[in-house]
Amino acid sequence: MSRVLVGVKRVIDYAVKIRVKPDHSGVVTDGVKHSMNPFCEIAVEEAVKLKEKKLIKEVVAVSCGPTQVTETIRTALAMGCDRGIHVEVSGKDYEAMGPLQISKIFAALAKKEEASLIILGKQAIDDDCNQTGQMTAALLDWPQGTFASEVTIDGEKVKVVREIDGGLETIKISMPAVLTADLRLNTPRYATLPNIMKAKKKKIANMKPADLGVDMVSRVEVLRVDEPPTRLAGVKVETVDDLVAKLRANGTI
Amino acid sequence: MVVILEALGLCVSGCRSLSSLAELPEMHQMMRQTCRDYADRELGPIAGKLDKEHLFPGQQVRELGAMGVMAVEVPEELGGAGMDYLAYSLAVEEISRGCGSTGCVVSVNNSLYIGPILKFGTQKQKEQWITPFTTGEKVGCFALSEPGNGSDAGAASTLARQEGEEWVLNGTKAWITNSWDASATVIFATTDKSLKHKGISAFLVPMPHPGLSLGKKEDKLGIRATSTANLILEDCRIPLGNMLGPRGSGFKIAMQTLDSGRIGIASQALGIAQAALDCAADYAHKRTAFGNPIGKLQAIQFKLADMAVAVESARLLTWKAAMLKDAKKPFTKEAAMAKLAASEAATFCGHQSIQVLGGMGYVTDMPAERHYRDARITEIYEGTSEIQRLVIAGQLLKEYAP
Numbered sequence: 001m002s003r004v005l006v007g008v009k010r011v012i013d014y015a016v017k018i019r020v021k022p023d024h025s026g027v028v029t030d031g032v033k034h035s036m037n038p039f040c041e042i043a044v045e046e047a048v049k050l051k052e053k054k055l056i057k058e059v060v061a062v063s064c065g066p067t068q069v070t071e072t073i074r075t076a077l078a079m080g081c082d083r084g085i086h087v088e089v090s091g092k093d094y095e096a097m098g099p100l101q102i103s104k105i106f107a108a109l110a111k112k113e114e115a116s117l118i119i120l121g122k123q124a125i126d127d128d129c130n131q132t133g134q135m136t137a138a139l140l141d142w143p144q145g146t147f148a149s150e151v152t153i154d155g156e157k158v159k160v161v162r163e164i165d166g167g168l169e170t171i172k173i174s175m176p177a178v179l180t181a182d183l184r185l186n187t188p189r190y191a192t193l194p195n196i197m198k199a200k201k202k203k204i205a206n207m208k209p210a211d212l213g214v215d216m217v218s219r220v221e222v223l224r225v226d227e228p229p230t231r232l233a234g235v236k237v238e239t240v241d242d243l244v245a246k247l248r249a250n251g252t253i
Numbered sequence: 254m255v256v257i258l259e260a261l262g263l264c265v266s267g268c269r270s271l272s273s274l275a276e277l278p279e280m281h282q283m284m285r286q287t288c289r290d291y292a293d294r295e296l297g298p299i300a301g302k303l304d305k306e307h308l309f310p311g312q313q314v315r316e317l318g319a320m321g322v323m324a325v326e327v328p329e330e331l332g333g334a335g336m337d338y339l340a341y342s343l344a345v346e347e348i349s350r351g352c353g354s355t356g357c358v359v360s361v362n363n364s365l366y367i368g369p370i371l372k373f374g375t376q377k378q379k380e381q382w383i384t385p386f387t388t389g390e391k392v393g394c395f396a397l398s399e400p401g402n403g404s405d406a407g408a409a410s411t412l413a414r415q416e417g418e419e420w421v422l423n424g425t426k427a428w429i430t431n432s433w434d435a436s437a438t439v440i441f442a443t444t445d446k447s448l449k450h451k452g453i454s455a456f457l458v459p460m461p462h463p464g465l466s467l468g469k470k471e472d473k474l475g476i477r478a479t480s481t482a483n484l485i486l487e488d489c490r491i492p493l494g495n496m497l498g499p500r501g502s503g504f505k506i507a508m509q510t511l512d513s514g515r516i517g518i519a520s521q522a523l524g525i526a527q528a529a530l531d532c533a534a535d536y537a538h539k540r541t542a543f544g545n546p547i548g549k550l551q552a553i554q555f556k557l558a559d560m561a562v563a564v565e566s567a568r569l570l571t572w573k574a575a576m577l578k579d580a581k582k583p584f585t586k587e588a589a590m591a592k593l594a595a596s597e598a599a600t601f602c603g604h605q606s607i608q609v610l611g612g613m614g615y616v617t618d619m620p621a622e623r624h625y626r627d628a629r630i631t632e633i634y635e636g637t638s639e640i641q642r643l644v645i646a647g648q649l650l651k652e653y654a655p
Contacts, residue, residue, distance in 0.1 A: 035286075071279070078283060191287045193321030193334035193344075200280055 002116030002175070003058045005109060006047045006081065007102070009037040010065055010072040011126045024224050026095070027126075036072045039121025041079075041188040042181040046151060047119050048080035049186065055153045058082045060113060064097065064105055066090040070204055077199035078191035084204035085109065089216060093209075096218035098127070101209070103135035108212035110140060115176065117158075122147055122180040133180035143173035146180040277343070284336065285343045288322065292351025300352035303478035304623050307470075309434045310355050310478055317355075318389015322348065323362050327371060331379055332387035338513070339575040342520040346568075349524025350531075353627030354478030356524050358392060360517035361430050361479075365635075366393025369439050369455065369510040373498035382437060382457050391436035394460075395514075396426035396484050397507050403428070404640050406441075406507060407450030411486065413442035419490045420456060422464070426484040428634070432467055433480035435460050439510075440484070441503045453503035457495045464489030475626030513578065514635045515588040519571040519595035522631040526564045526599040529606035529624040533557060536610050536619075547609070556605045563598035570594050586648035592631075593641040599628035 012018065013033040021028055036044075047059040061076035063069040064087040073084035087105055089097055110118055123130035137144035145151070145160030149168070152159040153175075162169045163182050191199075209216050237243045247253045277285065295313060303310055317323055325341035327333020334340075341363060349356025370382050385391050402408040411424025422442050429438070437459050445452030458465060468483030498506050534557055537548035547553045571594075574587035603625035607614030614621040632638045 071283075074279065074283060075286075078287075190291050190316075190320055191283065192319065193284055193287075193325060193336055193340070194329060196280055196283050196287065197329075197335055199283075 002056045003060065003113055004047045004050065004056050004117040004119060005106065005113060005115045006040070006043050006059060006061050006076065007106060007118070007120040007132070008040040008044060008061050008063045008072050008076045009121070009124050010034050010063060010069045011037045011124055014038060014125055020225055020227050024226060026222065026225050034068070034072075036075050037121050037124045037126075039123060039125075039181055039183070040076075041121075042183070042185050043119040043121050043179075044076050044079050044081060045186045045188040046148075046179075046181055047117075048189075050151075050153065051080065051082075056117065060085060060115070062087065062106065062109060064089050064102055064209075065094055073204050074199050075191060077202045077204075078196045079189060080195065081202075083202055086204050086206050087212070088206060088208050093216045096220070097216065098218060098220055099129045099131035099135055100219065101214065101216050102132050103139055104214045105209060105212055106132070106136045107139040108214055110136075110176070112212070117175060118142075118178045120178070120180050122182050130180075133178050137178040140176070140178070142176050142178055144178045144180075145171060145173055146178075147182040148179050149182050149184045151179060151185065277339075280336075281340055281343060284340050285347055287320070288344045288347035289350070291317070291320065292347050296348065296351030296355055300354075301617065301620065301623065303352060303354060304475075304627075305477075305617070307477045309480060310352065310358070311434070313352075313355055314358055314392060315389040317348070317359060318387065321387075322359060323389045323392070324367055324383070324387035325363055327367060327383060327387055332384045337575075337579040338516060339572060339579055342516055342571055342575045345517055345520035346524040346527070346571075349521040350528045351524075352478070353521065353525045353528075353624070354476045356521040357476050357479050358431060358434075360514070360521050361394060362386065362392045364514040364517040365395035365510060366435075366437070366439055368513050369395075369497060369506050370457070372509065373455070373502070373506055378457065378494075378497065386437070392431050392434055394429050394431040394435040394438045395510070396429050396438050396440040398426060398428045400425055400427045400483070404637060407453070407504060409441055409443050409450075409453050409503075411440070411442040412446075413444050413454060413456065415444075415493070416490075418493055420493060420495065422456065422458070422486040422489040422491070424486050425468075426486075428471070428481055429484050430479050430481055430634070432482040432484060433470055438484065439497060440486075441507055442486075444500055444503075448501060450504040451501050453507075454500050455497040455503040455506045456491060457497055458489065458491055462489060462491075473630075475623070475629055511635055512585050512588050515592035515641075516571060516574050516578065516584075518631055518635045519567065519574070519588070519591040522592075522595035522599035522628065523564060523568050523571060525624050525628045525631070526560070526567070526595065526602040529599070529602040529621060529628070530557070530560045530564055532619065532621050532624065533560065533602075533606040533609040536613070540610075540613075553609055556609055560598075560602045560605050563594075563601050567591065567595035567598040586645055589636070589641040589644040589648075592636065593638055593645070596628075596631035596638060599631050600625075603628035 013035045019028045050056045051059050059081040061073050061081040061084045063073050120133045147163045148160045149163045150161035157172050159172050321334030322344050324333035325336050329335040345356050345360050348359050386393050413420050413422050440456050443452050444454040466485045471481040537553050540547045571591040574584050574591040577584035606621045610621050613619050
């Protein structure tokens with residue numbers, strides 16, 4: 001029976017109003033409420049459900065970042081993961097951390113832990129990259145089932161129903177594989193009080209990227225962060241001809 | 254906070270990591286967050302409907318049961334969450350913030366029904382009367398007040414006489430929360446009239462039960478999703494084994510139960526007060542008058558500041574009472590102070606919240622009027638504010654006795 005790695009990212013809570021730093025180098029994170037990325041919650045829920053169905057043996061929650069990310073790992077443990085791995089990244093490395101570094105870490109961990117499945121959220125709500133799952137699969141040369149809205153394990157294969165622009169696509173891939181969770185995959189459970197108590201006793205292992213042979217150097221440099229432009233009022237037109245005329249007048253066509 | 258408590262000679266080893274009251278221990282923070290998430294997503298959206306239609310939140314109570322919230326302090330072997338009273342206080346506050354009525358159901362089940370059985374019951378009674386009430390499938394109630402006596406609890410006129418292997422109960426209990434939705438009650442009756450309050454005993458009665466009937470549901474000002482009614486006992490027969498605690502200890506059991514229950518009600522009041530404050534503060538940002546959001550006006554700022562101070566100070570009193578209880582120290586005075594402060598904070602915040610919202614505060618489109626109505630009961634049940642003052646003064650004068 002298999003072991004699943006689940007990635008959980010600590011992000012600014014979805015309900016918080018984001019403010020750009022005065023120097024435009026990023027967004028304000030100090031003193032701001034953080035929680036588990038909603039798509040990661042869905043990934044954890046799916047992994048825990050597979051374990052409850054006895055299709056997998058162990059769920060390991062993984063997070064990369066400074067000490068605070070252990071809170072996110074504990075929440076995953078309270079939802080039912082068996083143990084956690086905290087890959088310590090802080091300071092400049094943490095600010096520059098992106099999908100490439102994370103996927104290298106996950107690829108190394110997958111080999112070390114002999115995982116048969118990696119389940120990630122499809123994207124994080126802070127950077128909206130939607131790359132980590134795909135990159136991880138590529139680095140491992142594993143098949144991938146991204147934007148999963150339904151996952152069924154069938155022996156050594158996984159059937160994944162994917163939400164794509166045109167509708168739903170069903171694929172069958174061999175394990176080991178990488179899956180990324182989309183919104184409709186499941187409804188994450190609330191951590192129960194007894195499970196929060198149990199989570200206290202579960203182990204969180206500590207390691208550094210260097211221990212996994214991963215270099216954290218980023219090939220991407222953030223030049224500037226700005227708020228989106230304030231939305232201006234629209235104009236209503238009566239006919240298609242009016243529309244074309246207006247679009248011509250303001251230079252759009 | 255640790256420094257202050259240690260200076261007062263109190264052991265806070267149960268909360269060793271509490272470096273300041275701004276930082277609860279991690280487990281408590283997680284527990285608070287899960288309750289807050291549940292309240293925001295599942296209770297907030299339906300609270301108005303539950304209130305308008307007087308609907309008992311049965312499904313939500315079952316879901317809270319599955320989360321362990323209906324039996325926070327009950328040990329895991331009996332089906333509870335096995336957490337401490339501080340965790341319970343946080344849970345009730347967050348649930349009440351979403352829906353004051355649901356918070357009341359949680360508090361009554363935990364403190365007033367399960368509480369005395371956990372403390373005074375035999376192992377067999379605990380298994381029979383607690384375990385089925387941890388899941389949210391069943392809730393219990395607490396029957397002390399009567400039409401003839403509320404604050405004057407020692408004057409109980411409900412009688413219990415022994416007939417062979419049974420107790421036979423006769424009398425009427427009034428204002429019983431959860432009555433129409435409960436599957437059991439802890440009920441107090443006089444077994445020896447000559448011993449006055451030392452002649453009152455506690456009993457466990459299943460519901461429904463022959464000889465026990467319910468009066469009409471009271472039409473209340475607030476917490477309308479809970480059922481409140483009379484319990485009428487007419488030759489209600491129960492086995493001898495249904496007595497809770499020793500004969501004649503009923504008054505003591507009731508008073509000790511209410512001591513703990515006060516922390517629960519204080520927490521419920523805090524949740525309602527916080528919800529009222531949240532509503533007013535949010536409105537202050539959005540509503541403009543005289544060219545600016547009303548939050549820029551000092552009149553509104555002073556109200557919000559006063560509300561925030563009232564809530565936060567009551568909260569610290571409540572946490573302190575809970576922490577003292579967890580440390581097995583005396584907490585009667587602190588629990589009474591917490592209940593008094595929190596209930597008065599709730600009515601104050603409910604009132605001011607409507608004032609901040611103006612006309613919008615008076616209509617049901619906004620939750621401010623519901624918080625105002627829900628808050629009012631917290632100054633009355635489980636010991637009126639007047640009784641709390643007597644309890645506090647009594648404890649205080651004992652400390653100063655020459």
